[in-house]
Amino acid sequence: MSDTVIRATGLGKKFLIGHNVEYSAMLGEAAVRRARNMVRRAADMLCGRALIEADEIEEYWALRDVDFEVRRGEVVSIIGHNGAGKTTLLKILSRILEPTTGRVELSGRVASLLEIGTGFHPELTGRENIFLNGAILGMRRHEVLAKFNQIVDFSGVEKFIDTPLKRYSVGMYARLAFSVAAHLETEILFVDEVLAVGDAEFQKRCLDRMSEVANAGRSVLFVSHNLAAAAALTRRGIVLKSGRLIFDGPIDGALAQYTASLEKGKIERSWGRGEHSAIVSADLLDANGLPTTTYVPGTPFNLQVEVETSTLPGLSLEFLLRDANSLPVGFYSSNTFSEVALPSMPGRYSCTLALKPLFLASGDYSFDLTTNSMTIVVDHKVTNAISFRVAASNPSTIAYDFKQSLGNGVIALQLATPLVIEPSRQGRAA
Amino acid sequence: MNDWPSERLILEAGRADRRYWGDLWRYRELFFILAWRDVALRYKQTVIGLAWAFVRPFMTMVVFTVIFGHIAKLPTEGTAPYAVLVLAGLLPWTLVSSIFSDGANSVLGNSQLVSKVYFPRLIIPLAPVIVGLIDFVVSLVILFGVMAWYGMAPGWHILLLPVFIALAVLVAIGPAMWAAATIVKYRDFRFVIPFVIQIGLYVSPVGFSAKIVPPGWQLLYSLNPMVGVIDGFRWAILGGESPLFLPGFALSLVVTAGMLWLGIRTFRHTERGFADVI
Numbered sequence A: 001m002s003d004t005v006i007r008a009t010g011l012g013k014k015f016l017i018g019h020n021v022e023y024s025a026m027l028g029e030a031a032v033r034r035a036r037n038m039v040r041r042a043a044d045m046l047c048g049r050a051l052i053e054a055d056e057i058e059e060y061w062a063l064r065d066v067d068f069e070v071r072r073g074e075v076v077s078i079i080g081h082n083g084a085g086k087t088t089l090l091k092i093l094s095r096i097l098e099p100t101t102g103r104v105e106l107s108g109r110v111a112s113l114l115e116i117g118t119g120f121h122p123e124l125t126g127r128e129n130i131f132l133n134g135a136i137l138g139m140r141r142h143e144v145l146a147k148f149n150q151i152v153d154f155s156g157v158e159k160f161i162d163t164p165l166k167r168y169s170v171g172m173y174a175r176l177a178f179s180v181a182a183h184l185e186t187e188i189l190f191v192d193e194v195l196a197v198g199d200a201e202f203q204k205r206c207l208d209r210m211s212e213v214a215n216a217g218r219s220v221l222f223v224s225h226n227l228a229a230a231a232a233l234t235r236r237g238i239v240l241k242s243g244r245l246i247f248d249g250p251i252d253g254a255l256a257q258y259t260a261s262l263e264k265g266k267i268e269r270s271w272g273r274g275e276h277s278a279i280v281s282a283d284l285l286d287a288n289g290l291p292t293t294t295y296v297p298g299t300p301f302n303l304q305v306e307v308e309t310s311t312l313p314g315l316s317l318e319f320l321l322r323d324a325n326s327l328p329v330g331f332y333s334s335n336t337f338s339e340v341a342l343p344s345m346p347g348r349y350s351c352t353l354a355l356k357p358l359f360l361a362s363g364d365y366s367f368d369l370t371t372n373s374m375t376i377v378v379d380h381k382v383t384n385a386i387s388f389r390v391a392a393s394n395p396s397t398i399a400y401d402f403k404q405s406l407g408n409g410v411i412a413l414q415l416a417t418p419l420v421i422e423p424s425r426q427g428r429a430a
Numbered sequence B: 001m002n003d004w005p006s007e008r009l010i011l012e013a014g015r016a017d018r019r020y021w022g023d024l025w026r027y028r029e030l031f032f033i034l035a036w037r038d039v040a041l042r043y044k045q046t047v048i049g050l051a052w053a054f055v056r057p058f059m060t061m062v063v064f065t066v067i068f069g070h071i072a073k074l075p076t077e078g079t080a081p082y083a084v085l086v087l088a089g090l091l092p093w094t095l096v097s098s099i100f101s102d103g104a105n106s107v108l109g110n111s112q113l114v115s116k117v118y119f120p121r122l123i124i125p126l127a128p129v130i131v132g133l134i135d136f137v138v139s140l141v142i143l144f145g146v147m148a149w150y151g152m153a154p155g156w157h158i159l160l161l162p163v164f165i166a167l168a169v170l171v172a173i174g175p176a177m178w179a180a181a182t183i184v185k186y187r188d189f190r191f192v193i194p195f196v197i198q199i200g201l202y203v204s205p206v207g208f209s210a211k212i213v214p215p216g217w218q219l220l221y222s223l224n225p226m227v228g229v230i231d232g233f234r235w236a237i238l239g240g241e242s243p244l245f246l247p248g249f250a251l252s253l254v255v256t257a258g259m260l261w262l263g264i265r266t267f268r269h270t271e272r273g274f275a276d277v278i
């Protein structure tokens, strides 16, 4: 038998995007639309025209004609911009999504880690969550039992193992979650962006663990924005762009291909569109005006967004900054904060804005972008439109990294004038 | 670990998964652990926890007995105290309605899992069955307490109670699976569920005996499968005092089987698209 454990041929995935999913998911709306379509269909039929299925619903290929093979023991990185289809690919391989076209052959037991701590419940204790999460990831009870001590040791949270998870710090949570996942023993493993959490030391342990897994002859497919990790862990890279596979080969080549497309700037993303507008692209720019995925704390935030508008006046462009746990950190609205609305002349516009410097803690962040109408109806929303990382955050002159995972929030508070400490008057009077 | 498939797995659009039912069996541990999670959370989160499981059915019994038995003066069955008659209807009703409502909301409620891992989705609406059964066992204690208070002892009929419990579960899960699949697609359908349950309470013989329905209407009334379930419970608990109306019971079975078939079919058909829309 051949050594191929994953073979994907002609893989494609089509999503149907209703304009404003929130609304089209409503029963009443659907009924109205169905009735309208029926009338139109009857009319079409009478006139002998071809039948067109529901309008207002847009087809969107998140993945198209993807072919590749993975052999036993191979570790492969999947690289690509936001929205390139990486997660969609992993979800198809892990049977969460059904492919629209093509087929996948898998041989071997499969586990996928699309997020760490899936199913963790804050009310349950660490111990209970290990069993819950283990079962969700496909481990048998006796496997979890057999590895229980190893899992707890690896996580380093022994003391809190019988404490409800809601009392854990973010770092402890991430460590426990990764430990369960690290003890999965399947022939094939799919991993998506899980290294984005935790502190540097813990990330290193995760990386070590991943290379151990790889050396044990298991196959790993690995999505990461952390290019250094990708380079260190894998020898082969697959680059996706707008749902198509554009490169499959040595990791150096893959990284070169990816960075080249980054530097070209203008990447067309397929983020769909709203009823009256579409956010076409969005980038964080570095000091030279080139797109980047890292932000240096304390420097201005240069953002560039391309939008398409229609005739609707008063559309607001809004930014929501989130930290690695998706908690909101900051918000900006062009209408309410700057009294500037998007033009109501149809066309494509480039919006450039510089936000004042923020002293962000190190870790991952992302911006959700929305266009909002005057009646505060979300028109087009792109979650994680811009994701970026703060590699190190050092508010002082001593070597100290202010990290998200410390649990002290995500902003290092800065002094406006030097700190003054002097004896208080009352103290002197006494 | 050895009954996990290590052979080839082929994923393709519209491919009927022959291994689905085998998978369902293989994932039984996940089923139990999800059920255990729901039970643990229920008893951890409500401060009065277990007490609540006693107080609620007991208060409902008192209210129904006063309203239907004493104010409306509806007849009981044979010589059974009205409170026991009510309780024998209330128990299966609570079991069915809680499985139905928890099951219906379960897939949307577990969207985090559905979008991040694979497992046979049928596990999700089935897990509330366990929670419902545990609450049911608690309320059985009340039933036997009240019966003892009236100096009643169950006869041999009680041995068949498990059969009717199983029937109650089957009545609940068909609609639960159907509703769970529908709610994923049409979110606002979930607001209909409490309404359906409320109507169900009035059209089912919970607070009164099904025998007060005129004989000519009995068969039509039995189209509501809860009639069969509650009659079965009363027969098992009150013994000979409450004879079973057999044609009606058979009809209830047929309706239950039909709903179960529809529920499984709808669920299985839409299940593969859950992650697309959730």
Ligand SMILES: Nc1ncnc2c1ncn2[C@@H]1O[C@H](COP(=O)(O)OP(=O)(O)O)[C@@H](O)[C@H]1O
Residues within 6 Å of the ligand: A015, A016, A017, A060, A062, A080, A081, A082, A083, A084, A085, A086, A087, A088, A089, A270, A271, A272, B275, B276, B277, B278
């Ligand atoms: N369930 C869904 N419904 C509609 N569109 C989706 C869905 N899931 C993903 N998409 C779209 O598919 C594209 C690819 O997404 P994804 O695979 O998450 O990209 P990546 O992981 O590379 O950032 C995106 O444009 C996203 O908006």
